[in-house]
Amino acid sequence: MHILCCGGIGEHGRSCLLLKADDGSCLMVDCGVAHELTPGHPGRYPSLPADLPDAFPLLLTHTHEDHVAAVPRLIAEGYRPQVYASSLTAELAPGYCRTWLKTVDKAIAASGGQRPYSEEDISAIAWHMLPHDGACRIGPWTLRHGMAAHAPGSCWFHLSHAERPSFSIGISGDWTTKSVVYPSPEFPSCDLFITDASGSEKDDEGREQLETLLSCFRERPILLPLPVIGRSQEMLAVMASMPELTGTAGAVVMDRTLVNGLDIWLKDKNISARGRATLIRAKQLFESGQWVAVSRAEDIPHGPRVIGAANAMLSSGLSAAAGRQVLAEDGLILFSGHAAPGTPGRQLLDSGHPQSRRLPWKVHPSIHDVEKAASAVRPSAMILVHTPLDKARSMAAQLESRCGTKVFAPAVGDMLTI
Ligand SMILES: [Zn+2]
Ligand SMILES: [Zn+2]
Numbered sequence: 001m002h003i004l005c006c007g008g009i010g011e012h013g014r015s016c017l018l019l020k021a022d023d024g025s026c027l028m029v030d031c032g033v034a035h036e037l038t039p040g041h042p043g044r045y046p047s048l049p050a051d052l053p054d055a056f057p058l059l060l061t062h063t064h065e066d067h068v069a070a071v072p073r074l075i076a077e078g079y080r081p082q083v084y085a086s087s088l089t090a091e092l093a094p095g096y097c098r099t100w101l102k103t104v105d106k107a108i109a110a111s112g113g114q115r116p117y118s119e120e121d122i123s124a125i126a127w128h129m130l131p132h133d134g135a136c137r138i139g140p141w142t143l144r145h146g147m148a149a150h151a152p153g154s155c156w157f158h159l160s161h162a163e164r165p166s167f168s169i170g171i172s173g174d175w176t177t178k179s180v181v182y183p184s185p186e187f188p189s190c191d192l193f194i195t196d197a198s199g200s201e202k203d204d205e206g207r208e209q210l211e212t213l214l215s216c217f218r219e220r221p222i223l224l225p226l227p228v229i230g231r232s233q234e235m236l237a238v239m240a241s242m243p244e245l246t247g248t249a250g251a252v253v254m255d256r257t258l259v260n261g262l263d264i265w266l267k268d269k270n271i272s273a274r275g276r277a278t279l280i281r282a283k284q285l286f287e288s289g290q291w292v293a294v295s296r297a298e299d300i301p302h303g304p305r306v307i308g309a310a311n312a313m314l315s316s317g318l319s320a321a322a323g324r325q326v327l328a329e330d331g332l333i334l335f336s337g338h339a340a341p342g343t344p345g346r347q348l349l350d351s352g353h354p355q356s357r358r359l360p361w362k363v364h365p366s367i368h369d370v371e372k373a374a375s376a377v378r379p380s381a382m383i384l385v386h387t388p389l390d391k392a393r394s395m396a397a398q399l400e401s402r403c404g405t406k407v408f409a410p411a412v413g414d415m416l417t418i
Contacts, residue, residue, distance in 0.1 A: 001161065003194075003383070003416045007046035008032065010389035010411035012198065012338060013066045016046035017385075019169070021161045025140050028058040028081065029157065029171055031074060032066040033100060035313070035340035042107035043100070045070045045116065047412055052079065057138045060085040061173025062154035063092040063229065069100035072121035082126050084138060086145070088153025088268060090127045092229060097122045099228070103316065130155070132269065147270040148175040149182035150363050151230045158188050167418075170377060172196050174386065177369050178362035180207060180234050181265065181275025186376075192418055193379035197395050198387040199364035207238055209359055213334060215244065217251060217306045221331035224308045225319040225345060231336060231361045232258045232308060233265045237278035240285060245306065252291040253300060254308040255318045259286050259293040297321030302329060312336075313343035320344070327355055336361040367395055374403045381406040383416070 001021050006028075008015030013034025019027045034044035058081040060068055071093070074081050085093065097117075104116060130136065135144045140162040148154040150173065157171040170190035176199070177184040187193070214222060226232035236254070245251045262283045265271065271279070285291040294300055297318050300307060307326065309319035312335070323344070326333055336359045339346040348356040364386070365373070374382060382405055384392045392409035400407045410416060 001164070001167070001418050003418065004049060005410050005412050005414045005416075006048055007034070007412055008066065009383075009385045009414070010392055010409065012386060012388065013340070014044055014046050014070065015067045015386060016048075016070070017171070017194070018049065018052070019159070021140065021163055023140070023163055024053075025161070026053055026056040027138070027141055027159070028056055030061055030067040030173075031058060031070045031081075032064070033069040035065065035103075035343070037103070037107040037340075037342040039111035040113045042104040042113040043116065045073055054078065055080040055082065057081070057141070058083045059143070059157055060089050060093065061148065061157070061171070062151050063089045063096055064151060064174070064227070065096050065100050067174075068093040069097050070116070071125055072097050072117040075121040075124050076117035080126070082128060082138075084128045084130055084143075086153040086155055087129045088264065089155070090129055092153065092264065094122050094125070095228075106316065144188065146185065146187075147182065148173045148185045149179040150174040150176055152265050152268045156185060156187055158190055167191050169194065170379065172373070174198070174363065175365055176363045177365065178207075179275070180237050181271045181279060183270075183272050187373055189377050190379055192381050192383065193374065193377050194383045194385060195370055195373065196364055196386045197367070197370055197384035197392055199362060199366040199369065200360055210235060210238055210361070211242060213332075213357070213359060214239070214242065214306055216332075217245070218304050220304050221302075221326045221329050222306050223319070223322050223326040223331060223333045224306065225312050225314050225323065225333065225335060226255075226258060226308050226310055227312045227337065228257050228310045229261045229264055231363055232310070233261050233279065233282075235308070235336075235361070236262065236282040237275065239306070240278050240282035246285060246290065249290055250292055250301065250305060252285070252306045252308070254286070254291065254293055255310050256293040256295045257310050258308050259283075294318070297325075300325060313339055313345035314348070315343045315345070331355065332357060334359040337363075367398060370395070371399060371402055374399065374405060379405060381408065381418070383408045383410065
């Protein structure tokens with residue numbers, strides 16, 4: 001069996017792994033984009049081998065653009081992937097691809113480049129829903145999956161091949177133990193564990209920081225640029241349990257697309273009872289008018305309050321307009337996720353702008369989380385993915401000595417034979 005690193009390994013973005021069995025059968029896991037908009041090159045895509053067959057199964061761990069937004073590009077290039085995902089990922093991923101296409105179109109209009117695919121390629125994706133639980137067979141592969149606590153519908157995978165059924169590969173997808181609405185994921189034991197290693201090394205608590213930072217909402221406007229689905233709704237769940245925010249009319253003003261995201265989360269059967277209750281509470285605060293949902297930038301009120309708007313990097317949507325407004329009003333902008341190079345959010349942070357701050361929000365595992373997972377999974381080898389090479393290498397060295405397991409930190413283009 002060979003594992004080919006096509007993207008998202010030794011780097012962040014364009015996640016894509018290709019498993020190739022000795023009988024030639026291939027299986028791809030994720031096919032995303034790197035959100036890097038350099039002049040003439042709107043986005044980076046997985047680096048695919050020349051001998052990739054026309055048709056192959058493609059498993060998607062979750063719906064974020066760095067895992068799904070390059071799938072239509074495969075179709076535009078003539079491949080016919082059969083795409084397997086949880087029902088929520090299948091429902092949400094086309095929207096993520098459309099958003100990516102809009103971002104690219106904007107970048108092309110400003111500084112040239114080529115469109116990676118069209119709307120027709122997005123509509124042509126051949127979807128296969130994974131069963132809610134249990135194992136399934138995809139050609140010679142046997143697949144199990146479970147929830148990864150990272151985003152609605154996010155999954156880990158456990159794979160074996162008919163040629164060598166006793167050997168199993170666990171693929172964590174993006175995962176976290178810090179979700180406020182999901183229980184922690186439970187990975188089954190496997191021989192090779194391929195895990196997200198992109199959390200910060202410190203085990204600091206995003207939730208506590210959010211509460212501290214939001215406590216100054218009465219003095220100045222605070223903007224949270226957020227993804228449409230993901231930590232946005234987790235943050236709403238945290239805010240719904242903060243009396244100073246729930247007790248003040250209009251204290252929270254949110255982009256309607258983020259509020260609508262609450263219903264998407266509530267569809268996920270894997271969220272905890274407590275998580276469900278806090279999401280419902282947040283929804284009720286908007287329904288009762290205590291908190292305000294807005295659809296247009298001009299409806300965002302002036303003055304101190306907490307504002308949440310998509311997109312997460314201030315590049316488009318309500319957050320771009322809200323960002324200008326909050327800066328003009330001496331407010332604070334809190335970035336809680338990956339800020340891709342070339343985006344207004346990254347520029348603001350890199351310039352050390354006094355009105356911008358990073359608020360680490362844990363949707364990825366820390367080294368301690370990875371170490372704990374390894375002691376449960378007991379693999380004979382691990383591969384660290386979804387993080388820059390220098391960080392992956394330093395983590396690999398630490399984990400090797402702590403876990404007594406071989407830990408690899410490969411780079412894009414590398415092929416591992418197991
Ligand atoms: Zn993700
Ligand atoms: Zn990711």
